[in-house]
Amino acid sequence: xxxxxxxxxxxxxxxxxxxxxxxxxxxxxxxxxxxxxxxxxxxxxxxxxxxxxxxxxxxxxxxxxxxxxxxxxxxxxxxxxxxxxxxxxxxxxxxxxxxxxxxxxxxxxxxxxxxxxxxxxxxxxxxxxxxxxxxxxxxxxxxxxxxxxxxxxxxxxxxxxxxxxxxxxxxxxxxxxxxxxxxxxxxxxxxxxxxxxxxxxxxxxxxxxxxxxxxxxxxxxxxxxxxxxxxxxxxxxxxxxxxxxxxxxxxxxxxxxxxxxxxxxxxxxxxxxxxxxxxxxxxxxxxxxxxxxxxxxxxxxxxxxxxxxxxxxxxxxxxxxxxxxxxxxxxxxxxxxxxxxxxxxxxxxxxxxxxxxxxxxxxxx
Amino acid sequence: xxxxxxxxxxxxxxxxxxxxxxxxxxxxxxxxxxxxxxxxxxxxxxxxxxxxxxxxxxxxxxxxxxxxxxxxxxxxxxxxxxxxxxxxxxxxxxxxxxxxxxxxxxxxxxxxxxxxxxxxxxxxxxxxxxxxxxxxxxxxxxxxxxxxxxxxxxxxxxxxxxxxxxxxxxxxxxxxxxxxxxxxxxxxxxxxxxxxxxxxxxxxxxxxxxxxxxxxxxxxxxxxxxxxxxxxxxxxxxxxxxxxxxxxxxxxxxxxxxxxxxxxxxxxxxxxxxxxx
Numbered sequence: 001x002x003x004x005x006x007x008x009x010x011x012x013x014x015x016x017x018x019x020x021x022x023x024x025x026x027x028x029x030x031x032x033x034x035x036x037x038x039x040x041x042x043x044x045x046x047x048x049x050x051x052x053x054x055x056x057x058x059x060x061x062x063x064x065x066x067x068x069x070x071x072x073x074x075x076x077x078x079x080x081x082x083x084x085x086x087x088x089x090x091x092x093x094x095x096x097x098x099x100x101x102x103x104x105x106x107x108x109x110x111x112x113x114x115x116x117x118x119x120x121x122x123x124x125x126x127x128x129x130x131x132x133x134x135x136x137x138x139x140x141x142x143x144x145x146x147x148x149x150x151x152x153x154x155x156x157x158x159x160x161x162x163x164x165x166x167x168x169x170x171x172x173x174x175x176x177x178x179x180x181x182x183x184x185x186x187x188x189x190x191x192x193x194x195x196x197x198x199x200x201x202x203x204x205x206x207x208x209x210x211x212x213x214x215x216x217x218x219x220x221x222x223x224x225x226x227x228x229x230x231x232x233x234x235x236x237x238x239x240x241x242x243x244x245x246x247x248x249x250x251x252x253x254x255x256x257x258x259x260x261x262x263x264x265x266x267x268x269x270x271x272x273x274x275x276x277x278x279x280x281x282x283x284x285x286x287x288x289x290x291x292x293x294x295x296x297x298x299x300x301x302x303x304x305x306x307x308x309x310x311x312x313x314x315x316x317x318x319x320x321x322x323x324x325x326x327x328x329x330x331x332x333x334x335x336x337x338x339x340x341x342x343x344x345x346x347x348x349x350x351x352x353x354x355x356x357x358x359x360x361x362x363x364x365x
Numbered sequence: 366x367x368x369x370x371x372x373x374x375x376x377x378x379x380x381x382x383x384x385x386x387x388x389x390x391x392x393x394x395x396x397x398x399x400x401x402x403x404x405x406x407x408x409x410x411x412x413x414x415x416x417x418x419x420x421x422x423x424x425x426x427x428x429x430x431x432x433x434x435x436x437x438x439x440x441x442x443x444x445x446x447x448x449x450x451x452x453x454x455x456x457x458x459x460x461x462x463x464x465x466x467x468x469x470x471x472x473x474x475x476x477x478x479x480x481x482x483x484x485x486x487x488x489x490x491x492x493x494x495x496x497x498x499x500x501x502x503x504x505x506x507x508x509x510x511x512x513x514x515x516x517x518x519x520x521x522x523x524x525x526x527x528x529x530x531x532x533x534x535x536x537x538x539x540x541x542x543x544x545x546x547x548x549x550x551x552x553x554x555x556x557x558x559x560x561x562x563x564x565x566x567x568x569x570x571x572x573x574x575x576x577x578x579x580x581x582x583x584x585x586x587x588x589x590x591x592x593x594x595x596x597x598x599x600x601x602x603x604x605x606x607x608x609x610x611x612x613x614x615x616x617x618x619x620x621x622x623x624x625x626x627x628x629x630x631x632x633x634x635x636x637x638x639x640x641x642x
Contacts, residue, residue: 049541072545075543077541080537084535086535086538086553088557097544098543101545101548153543
């Protein structure tokens with residue numbers, strides 16, 4: 001089922017949690033709502049589910065306005081951050097709940113319920129725990145039970161609120177891959193909320209980056225990472241060096257040195273973003289390169305992290321080099337070097353100061 | 366014995382158990398044993414005679430009946446109060462929360478006099494009820510009113526912590542799975558609260574059985590009609606019939622003990638059935 005969010009607004013006693021959000025989610029897509037806490041991502045998910053009423057705008061399921069429909073009738077599978085399992089029921093009864101509360105006319109027979117629940121427990125790989133209580137399961141198992149319970153009602157759309165938030169790193173990674181596989185097999189339109197950019201990148205078809213109740217950018221993980229539309233997206237996704245600079249005649253200057261292109265931007269103060277792995281460091285002066293001093297060298301697994309201080313301007317620059325290259329030409333703390341950006345992106349300073357001024361991005365069909 | 370020796374924070378299983386038993390004996394068991402010895406003076410037949418006079422039987426019926434009905438009402442009303450106090454934020458919530466404990470703290474005689482004044486035929490509430498032909502003060506209904514008043518906090522205070530632990534999310538989960546409101550109530554909320562409700566009920570019931578101070582002012586204390594067991598015991602004592610008083614008290618004690626035991630077992634059973642570890 002496709003979901004269309006049209007200009008949704010939500011106010012909580014004067015606080016605008018959602019400020020005109022529009023988003024199209026295609027049939028069978030797995031979309032991540034990514035943003036820092038307080039960005040409105042969970043509120044948006046809850047509005048889609050019908051757990052929260054929008055103060056403005058509308059939500060359409062397959063082109064039909066879902067606004068008037070109660071959660072009960074929306075047939076959405078909602079997986080809560082802390083699972084919200086029924087503690088007094090066994091795992092089996094938790095999963096069977098959605099089938100047992102159906103009106104008699106549509107309720108499956110007890111035999112059908114049993115076989116269906118068992119199939120679901122199999123699907124989420126907790127078949128041997130049917131008679132246990134949620135308190136006797138590990139976090140990852142509880143999460144899967146919550147998922148099976150949501151799937152039992154054959155939802156038209158699956159909504160997950162921080163699905164891996166409460167799990168430890170290893171389980172989180174496993175469960176993430178497993179969920180992606182499950183989604184590919186079932187083809188169910190799914191939306192999940194996360195503040196973890198790695199999770200959003202790895203799991204989703206498309207990412208909607210949210211900030212202060214607005215969507216800053218929607219696109220595939222590579223799109224939003226490689227060409228962030230706003231300074232906020234640049235900083236939120238992955239590491240980025242933020243360099244205040246001057247825009248003059250279509251190029252950005254750091255101190256006296258022109259260091260990257262800024263075609264089409266008006267003259268004035270600007271902010272340039274460079275990712276740490278997009279920086280070249282040499283001991284010799286190159287075109288467009290800027291002199292700096294190595295302050296610190298940290299070895300972390302496969303990468304070497306360099307901290308450079310710039311000689312003319314204050315500020316610290318983080319650089320990540322692959323270990324092989326680093327050993328080839330070792331840099332030492334205190335060494336004078338030159339660096340230049342392979343790619344960088346410049347925004348006018350005003351865009352960086354207030355994300356509200358950033359261009360509103362609407363999802364493409 | 367060795368199986369009991371596990372490392373723990375409190376030092377020594379022996380001394381702590383010894384002290385606990387000694388203390389319990391001093392405070393609870395020895396006075397109660399005294400009660401049994403005193404009533405044994407009557408002999409079996411004398412005992413039966415003392416506790417089976419129509420007047421005594423009538424007071425047993427009234428005491429147990431009114432206490433049961435009061436605890437039953439409070440199991441529901443107390444639940445409602447606890448629900449409102451935990452689920453909603455409104456001005457004056459803390460004041461109301463504090464008011465709930467008032468029956469704990471108020472001298473029961475004060476409560477009794479206040480209730481009697483309110484419910485007397487010329488009192489604020491009593492005069493209104495009088496017009497529709499309902500008499501509360503100086504009737505069994507008065508006994509019930511007093512017991513409802515003093516036993517309310519027990520239910521509220523046992524249900525409140527359980528309600529606080531009950532995440533609103535499980536109601537949302539239930540609704541998103543297609544459950545109607547009554548189904549959410551019946552299958553999701555009530556089962557979780559049932560053990561606490563039973564505990565609250567039994568505490569309220571036990572408290573109501575032994576209540577004396579507030580009841581005697583509003584009950585009118587007419588033999589065969591509005592005379593409660595604790596008062597009857599007091600009457601026996603005033604007539605220097607110590608053994609008779611002890612006999613009635615013994616029956617009261619046994620009955621309360623058996624009832625509390627049954628409720629305890631019932632509560633264990635519901636807790637286990639609903640998976641609370």
